[in-house]
Amino acid sequence: MNRLDHRDPLVFDTHELGRRPGSLRKVSRTLKAPEGLGIVDVIGVPADSEIVLELRLESVVEGVLVTGTVEADVAGECVRCLEPVEDSLDVDFQELYYYPEADERGRTRTGGTSDEEQSDEDEDEIYRLEGDYFDLQPVLRDAVVLALPLQPVCQEDCLGLCSECGARLSDDPDHHHDVADPRWAALQGLSAAPGDEGDGIKTSSTREGSAEDQEK
Numbered sequence: 001m002n003r004l005d006h007r008d009p010l011v012f013d014t015h016e017l018g019r020r021p022g023s024l025r026k027v028s029r030t031l032k033a034p035e036g037l038g039i040v041d042v043i044g045v046p047a048d049s050e051i052v053l054e055l056r057l058e059s060v061v062e063g064v065l066v067t068g069t070v071e072a073d074v075a076g077e078c079v080r081c082l083e084p085v086e087d088s089l090d091v092d093f094q095e096l097y098y099y100p101e102a103d104e105r106g107r108t109r110t111g112g113t114s115d116e117e118q119s120d121e122d123e124d125e126i127y128r129l130e131g132d133y134f135d136l137q138p139v140l141r142d143a144v145v146l147a148l149p150l151q152p153v154c155q156e157d158c159l160g161l162c163s164e165c166g167a168r169l170s171d172d173p174d175h176h177h178d179v180a181d182p183r184w185a186a187l188q189g190l191s192a193a194p195g196d197e198g199d200g201i202k203t204s205s206t207r208e209g210s211a212e213d214q215e216k
Contacts, residue, residue, distance in 0.1 A: 043076025
């Protein structure tokens with residue numbers, strides 16, 4: 001078992017609850033955000049930025065029920081125009097941290113799978129106390145990530161970027177490029193100077209008329 005670092009600001013002590021069901025303790029803590037509170041390369045809480053935690057620790061039969069709120073600022077990038085996106089986050093969460101012996105009883109009561117498979121499932125789904133301590137970071141990370149937008153935008157009606165030059169269309173909604181129809185591109189090189197084509201036609205007609213006059 002990995003021993004928790006009691007100096008970590010996201011590690012909390014439940015010793016004062018005394019494992020007495022119904023015991024309650026409230027904790028407020030302002031600290032620097034750890035890395036990984038967000039969606040990589042999209043949006044998240046900047047590392048070392050300030051976050052505020054309000055926690056309610058309640059002793060129950062199985063363990064300690066942690067109910068809390070986290071307030072933080074988030075930063076990212078608009079998926080349409082790549083402009084910076086900044087917002088604030090206020091997220092509620094709740095998790096039960098089991099006493100080690102309560103966790104073992106839970107495994108015994110659950111049937112239908114092998115011991116190894118059940119152990120793997122419990123490791124994924126159950127958080128446990130280590131002595132009197134629990135680590136809030138995994139729960140906090142899950143709560144923040146689930147509250148973040150998968151595709152953040154700077155504004156709901158953001159028009160994105162011009163596919164031709166990369167200009168931000170919201171800054172100039174009338175922005176456009178005159179693009180010639182590629183089906184006519186081959187004919188552009190064949191156009192002569194104004195009047196030349198018409199003169200050529202007239203000359204040809206005149207010559208044909210002259211030839212007819214001579215035959216007569």
